Amino acid sequence: MSASAAIAFVAVKPSGPLLLGKVDNKSAINKFREARAQFLRNKLALPGPEREGGPTAAADEEYANRAYPAAYVPFELTRTAHAAWSHATARALARATQPLAQWTLVGPSSANDPDVLTFSGAPYTTSGRVTGLALAPNCSQDHCTLYLAAAGGGIWKTNHALDTTPSQNWHFISGSFATNAIGTLVIDPTDPTGNTLYAGTGESHASADSEAGFGIYKTTNGGDTWTHLAAHTDVPAGTGVNCNAIFGTGGFRTAPAYSGPAFDGRAISSIIIDSNNPNVIYVGSTRAVRGVSSVLSGGVVTLAPGLPPYGLWKSTDGGATFTLLNYKDVCLNPTLPGDAGIIQSSFGSTRGVNRVEF
Secondary structure (H helix, E strand, O other): OOHHHHHHHHHHOOOOHHHHOOOOHHHHHHHHHHHHHHHHHHHHOOOHHHOOOOOOHHHHHHHHHHHOOOOOOOHHHHHHHHHHHHHHHHHHHHHOOOOOOOOOOOOOOOEEEOHHHOOOOOOEEEOOOEEEEEEOOOOOOOOEOEEEEEOOOEEEEEOEOOOOOOOOOOEEOOOOOOOOOEEEEEEOOOOOOOOOEEEEEOOOOOOOOOOOOEOEEEEOOOOOOOEEOOOEEEEOOOOOOOHHHHHOOOOOOOOOOEEEEOOEOOEEEEEEEOOOOOOOEEEEEEOOOOOOOOOOOOOOOOOOOOOOOOOEEEEOOOOOEOEEHHHOOOOOOOOOOOOOOOOEEOOOOOOEOOOEEO
16 A cells, blocks of 8 residues: 555544544544554555565655655755754743753663674674764863764764773764764864864765765854855756766766755765865765665665755855866866865766865
8 A cells, every 4th residue: 555545544534633623632643643553553464565564664654654745755844844943942942931951861872792793703892883083183181172973873072082981971062953964074174273163964875874964064163053054056057078088987977957055965975174265165975875865774765856966066155155066077087196286086986076185
């Protein structure tokens, strides 16, 4: 049964909360959840192709219902949902008469795998994927600020990176982001305090749970607050040249016409800030092979249409606008030695730019 049929089943049920207009919102929500749960139980009992089993069936169903009647969740919905949440929380804070409750981590704070689960036969402590580390200047034994970017866990900060005690007091500092998928994290080399950082969202790897992002965030106070860069771009339809014949890199693509945010729905693998001018920013973006319109290892893998092109980008206004450098009839040699004025880039990858160096 399709997602549309599933929603119709719930909506027309005589006892459904949506048709009765109940005043008790909690009761209505509970009834809706029970109706949906009953439908899923009935579906699992169906024989043959109508039954969709497996460990990802629930996630597939959840995504299909959220996306209906489309086949994917538009990025605009994520943006508007994030904006609505930010507005609601700001109003709640303004009206609050009591201090906000303080949450305490109850664990687990480490993942210890026993020897029976390892290839080596020895126990070890594991963690999630780390996509970026940024060490602030003037690091000392007593005070050393380190920022950590996780593939799907946001950005964390500690002021005691060199502490030898088990706990380094890590703090989550990217709660205002529209996504927890981080591709890269860099410190502005022109800020001697190390408080200015740029976080590129969207994981550029090809993991089953790699998610696309929503552009670049910037902080000037060590992560206390963040600003989302506009990163607008206008890319006309390009013609390109045969870079394959020139460098033998393979997979060169020209850019389609596009106007809008340069990095929504893509992943950011590299950010470089010009050490002589912080308004000059280079960014390498990739395809984001899974995308936020996907589910973990599930069957829904359709990327949202109309996404921006990916490649090597440059901004001269601090990230307000970006220009796609590999749009024009130019090929850059990934192996060309150079100085601060030469950019080396792996244009051969069909997934975008994986590495940018000065």
